[in-house]
Amino acid sequence: MINKFIVENFLKPIAFIVLAMFIGGVLIFLTGKDPVLAIGSLLTGALGGKTQIAETLVKTVPLLICGLAVAMAYRSSFFNIGAEGQFLVGALASTWFAVSVQWPSIFMIPATFLVGAIAGGLLCGVVGLLKIKTGASEVINTLMFNYIAFRLVGYAVNGPLKEGYLPQTASIANTALLPIIWPGTRLHIGIVLAVILAIVLQFILFRTVFGYQIRAVGLSARAATYGGINASKRILQTTLLSGALAGLAGSIELMGVTGRLYEVFSPGYGFDAIAISLLARNNPAGVIVSALLFGILRGGAGQMQRVADVSMVIIYVIQALIIVFVVLSMDGKKGQKSIGNKIKGLWGKKWTPLKGGAVDE
Amino acid sequence: MKKEVVVSMRNISKEYPGVLANDRVNFDLAEGEIHGLLGENGAGKSTLMKILYGMEQPTEGDIYIRGIKTAIDTPKSALEQGIGMVHQHFMLIKNFSVAINVTLGMTDRLGYRLDERRAIHLLQEFYSEMTYFKVDPKGIIEELPVGIQQRVEILKILFRGAKILILDEPTAVLTPNETQELFDILKRFTKDGYSIIFISHKLDEIMELTDRVTVMRDGRVIGEVNTKETSKEELARMMVGREVIFRLPKTKQQQGAPVLSVDKLTVDTDWGRAVNKLSFSVHKGEILGIAGVDGNGQKELVEAIVGLRAKTSGVVMLQEQDITNTHPHQFNRECSYIPEDRQEEGLIMEYSIADNLILKNHNQEPFSKHYLLDKEIILNHANQLIEDYRIKTPNAQVMVKALSGGNQQKVVVSREMSKDPDLLIAVNPTRGIDVGSIEEIQVKLLKHRDEGKAILLVSTELEEILSLSDRIAVLYEGEFMGIVSPDTPVESIGLMMAGTRHRGEGEQDDQ
Numbered sequence: 001m002i003n004k005f006i007v008e009n010f011l012k013p014i015a016f017i018v019l020a021m022f023i024g025g026v027l028i029f030l031t032g033k034d035p036v037l038a039i040g041s042l043l044t045g046a047l048g049g050k051t052q053i054a055e056t057l058v059k060t061v062p063l064l065i066c067g068l069a070v071a072m073a074y075r076s077s078f079f080n081i082g083a084e085g086q087f088l089v090g091a092l093a094s095t096w097f098a099v100s101v102q103w104p105s106i107f108m109i110p111a112t113f114l115v116g117a118i119a120g121g122l123l124c125g126v127v128g129l130l131k132i133k134t135g136a137s138e139v140i141n142t143l144m145f146n147y148i149a150f151r152l153v154g155y156a157v158n159g160p161l162k163e164g165y166l167p168q169t170a171s172i173a174n175t176a177l178l179p180i181i182w183p184g185t186r187l188h189i190g191i192v193l194a195v196i197l198a199i200v201l202q203f204i205l206f207r208t209v210f211g212y213q214i215r216a217v218g219l220s221a222r223a224a225t226y227g228g229i230n231a232s233k234r235i236l237q238t239t240l241l242s243g244a245l246a247g248l249a250g251s252i253e254l255m256g257v258t259g260r261l262y263e264v265f266s267p268g269y270g271f272d273a274i275a276i277s278l279l280a281r282n283n284p285a286g287v288i289v290s291a292l293l294f295g296i297l298r299g300g301a302g303q304m305q306r307v308a309d310v311s312m313v314i315i316y317v318i319q320a321l322i323i324v325f326v327v328l329s330m331d332g333k334k335g336q337k338s339i340g341n342k343i344k345g346l347w348g349k350k351w352t353p354l355k356g357g358a359v360d361e
Numbered sequence: 362m363k364k365e366v367v368v369s370m371r372n373i374s375k376e377y378p379g380v381l382a383n384d385r386v387n388f389d390l391a392e393g394e395i396h397g398l399l400g401e402n403g404a405g406k407s408t409l410m411k412i413l414y415g416m417e418q419p420t421e422g423d424i425y426i427r428g429i430k431t432a433i434d435t436p437k438s439a440l441e442q443g444i445g446m447v448h449q450h451f452m453l454i455k456n457f458s459v460a461i462n463v464t465l466g467m468t469d470r471l472g473y474r475l476d477e478r479r480a481i482h483l484l485q486e487f488y489s490e491m492t493y494f495k496v497d498p499k500g501i502i503e504e505l506p507v508g509i510q511q512r513v514e515i516l517k518i519l520f521r522g523a524k525i526l527i528l529d530e531p532t533a534v535l536t537p538n539e540t541q542e543l544f545d546i547l548k549r550f551t552k553d554g555y556s557i558i559f560i561s562h563k564l565d566e567i568m569e570l571t572d573r574v575t576v577m578r579d580g581r582v583i584g585e586v587n588t589k590e591t592s593k594e595e596l597a598r599m600m601v602g603r604e605v606i607f608r609l610p611k612t613k614q615q616q617g618a619p620v621l622s623v624d625k626l627t628v629d630t631d632w633g634r635a636v637n638k639l640s641f642s643v644h645k646g647e648i649l650g651i652a653g654v655d656g657n658g659q660k661e662l663v664e665a666i667v668g669l670r671a672k673t674s675g676v677v678m679l680q681e682q683d684i685t686n687t688h689p690h691q692f693n694r695e696c697s698y699i700p701e702d703r704q705e706e707g708l709i710m711e712y713s714i715a716d717n718l719i720l721k722n723h724n725q726e727p728f729s730k731h732y733l734l735d736k737e738i739i740l741n742h743a744n745q746l747i748e749d750y751r752i753k754t755p756n757a758q759v760m761v762k763a764l765s766g767g768n769q770q771k772v773v774v775s776r777e778m779s780k781d782p783d784l785l786i787a788v789n790p791t792r793g794i795d796v797g798s799i800e801e802i803q804v805k806l807l808k809h810r811d812e813g814k815a816i817l818l819v820s821t822e823l824e825e826i827l828s829l830s831d832r833i834a835v836l837y838e839g840e841f842m843g844i845v846s847p848d849t850p851v852e853s854i855g856l857m858m859a860g861t862r863h864r865g866e867g868e869q870d871d872q
């Protein structure tokens with residue numbers, strides 16, 4: 001018997017992607033292009049050789065860690081669509097830190113990680129605080145905070161942190177750069193960190209008291225509170241964790257790939273992360289697989305465009321189709337099967353702060 | 362008596378993973394009758410009705426509507442056949458009007474727009490035919506009492522042309538008065554040619570209302586009897602398979618020191634004052650029953666004690682400790698609480714039985730050590746309680762939402778009782794539970810009290826209060842009309858429930 005864990009976390013995501021690529025292929029055919037060539041070049045572009053594989057993995061790193069950020073938050077019913085902003089703010093803070101000081105690597109790397117994680121955590125934590133204190137929708141707020149982050153980065157690279165003529169910062173300290181693990185490619189240690197993080201988070205979520213509590217809060221804040229769990233506190237902690245993860249992803253991208261910050265630092269990793277988390281049904285272990293699949297789509301898109309003359313837009317179509325499949329395969333809220341209910345189930349839950357009574361633990 | 366058979370279910374079987382919920386069931390409904398469906402928790406009643414209403418597909422078997430074999434694959438096709446169902450848990454949109462709720466989704470008559478005026482108009486047109494069953498079309502659901510919300514559910518299916526009504530435990534949430542009103546309406550319906558299937562665990566209601574009863578056990582039909590030719594005792598025996606005692610053995614008990622003391626507790630809500638300067642205490646070795654019609658402040662009182670609701674003023678003492686305005690986990694330490702609404706408050710529906718059973722103490726040994734959960738101990742604990750409380754499930758890993766209603770309640774009750782709490786607050790602890798298990802749970806409650814523990818029992822079932830309590834406090838509009846002994850005549854308790862004070866005693870007559 002195939003274990004449910006494998007089906008949910010590995011087989012289902014792969015099946016959805018294959019199905020979505022097939023429909024994508026049909027669409028390519030309808031536009032008069034050659035779908036076999038397109039999909040073929042997508043795959044060779046992503047996996048056709050040493051450089052391609054390494055590049056795909058390099059793209060997988062930020063996708064994976066941001067995916068984890070979204071998944072963890074979602075587990076406590078916090079719909080974090082601000083991973084993009086937290087990613088940028090993390091990178092920005094790390095840049096500021098790593099152009100200002102230069103310590104030996106053993107201190108420099110963890111410190112730069114920490115600075116990025118704190119920045120991301122704070123950005124998301126503020127929204128968490130607003131949600132638990134006032135009930136303000138995190139969907140709106142995290143989205144708005146993305147714009148703050150875009151502008152902040154824009155300001156920094158054109159202003160205080162600008163170096164030279166281009167809108168970009170100086171290179172960060174050498175000691176803050178992450179080691180390359182596959183000689184001759186750009187693949188850095190970040191991929192190992194990301195996978196370890198996913199496994200650790202999977203463990204935390206399902207084997208620890210903290211994980212039990214945040215899942216309980218996410219499934220029913222009311223029942224969790226009745227059970228003695230401080231729901232507000234758990235939501236706040238998860239938002240901090242979530243933002244910290246996304247911020248860390250920004251630091252790692254900076255320290256492993258770019259070495260400096262510039263205006264279009266992220267091609268939307270934080271937004272892809274939402275779909276990745278969804279595809280993984282918000283299971284950290286599943287995020288490994290779905291991030292890799294998205295990494296392949298991203299990694300091969302350029303090649304597909306060049307060789308088969310198929311617009312990269314088709315990749316977004318495929319991603320959208322994946323989301324549709326995931327939604328269709330879900331149980332709706334309260335087990336109802338209507339699509340409306342399923343979509344409602346996706347959305348972060350409405351949260352009414354407890355009035356009085358429940359104070360701190 | 363030769364009435365047409367409107368529904369005939371033949372050889373229906375339904376298998377869920379690990380459970381045979383219906384096993385070759387035959388069920389007939391005659392035109393114009395009220396047909397009771399009775400059985401233990403998990404016997405398969407709701408499943409059988411969901412099959413008739415097209416929400417579940419039978420693994421085997423056929424359904425005949427007026428003699429014609431019919432496939433019912435969705436509620437929509439059930440309604441086309443004139444079959445409608447009201448679920449135990451309402452499915453209404455809380456902040457919409459009655460008219461919108463009743464007409465929602467009827468695109469053939471309303472189009473795809475939410476047109477309030479047109480909805481109201483359609484409903485009023487409907488009322489002109491159905492003269493004795495109305496709800497104000499403009500009322501907003503969340504502002505209506507439960508009994509009226511239920512009428513909206515019934516209206517929904519009548520409006521869609523249902524002639525066969527399935528009511529799954531409709532009286533579980535109703536006050537005695539509302540129940541009586543519902544019964545009057547149902548009897549009236551049968552005169553107009555409606556046929557009704559009525560599920561309830563309350564044998565008195567079955568005896569009063571129905572014409573025939575089908576009894577189920579373990580997914581099978583045990584028998585079908587005419588109500589006139591049977592008795593409560595016989596029905597209980599049929600469903601449980603043994604004699605059920607209806608009188609509990611209650612011994613006189615020595616009262617000890619107070620465990621819970623409440624002093625001048627006042628709770629204000631958005632709607633006004635719910636609890637007004639209540640003072641009382643619950644002692645070791647006693648059950649203090651709080652009687653009263655639902656909605657007279659019971660919920661607010663209990664939530665304020667537990668820590669789920671802010672108190673306006675007053676003090677709550679647990680033994681020697683002041684727990685006024687603390688987080689519920691403070692209360693949970695030595696005490697237990699069975700909340701009113703199991704699905705919203707008592708359970709995490711998408712957690713397994715095992716995980717739900719540790720909700721109150723998952724962060725304590727032996728269930729967790731150093732922040733790590735011990736899966737094996739958690740499972741063993743669950744298996745033990747499943748056995749002790751006869752929770753019907755294939756295993757402890759099953760999600761609670763796949764359990765029958767009564768078995769969900771048993772999960773809550775077993776969790777709270779197994780902690781062996783110094784104080785147990787139980788709100789309608791036996792709601793939705795079958796007669797056999799009610800008896801077992803009530804015996805457990807008495808045993809708990811005999812061991813010197815305190816119980817605060819809040820129940821809308823007067824009978825339950827009378828048979829379990831050592832003292833009875835009657836709550837009316839947030840105040841006690843008196844605290845009396847259970848020997849007090851039922852009539853005077855009834856009067857107190859309606860707002861008459863007990864022989865001039867003040868509200869703080871506790872000690």
Ligand SMILES: Nc1ncnc2c1ncn2[C@@H]1O[C@H](COP(=O)(O)OP(=O)(O)OP(=O)(O)O)[C@@H](O)[C@H]1O
Pocket residue numbers: 377378380381382400401402403404405406407408409753754762763764765766767768793795
């Ligand atoms: N969706 C489901 N998945 C798995 N098992 C189910 C599901 N629904 C019901 N069951 C099982 O089928 C059996 C019959 O359940 P059903 O709800 O019909 O009982 P019931 O007679 O209505 O009981 P109650 O009086 O407690 O409401 C139970 O053992 C239950 O666990």
Ligand SMILES: [Mg+2]
Pocket residue numbers: 406407408529765766767
């Ligand atoms: Mg049922």
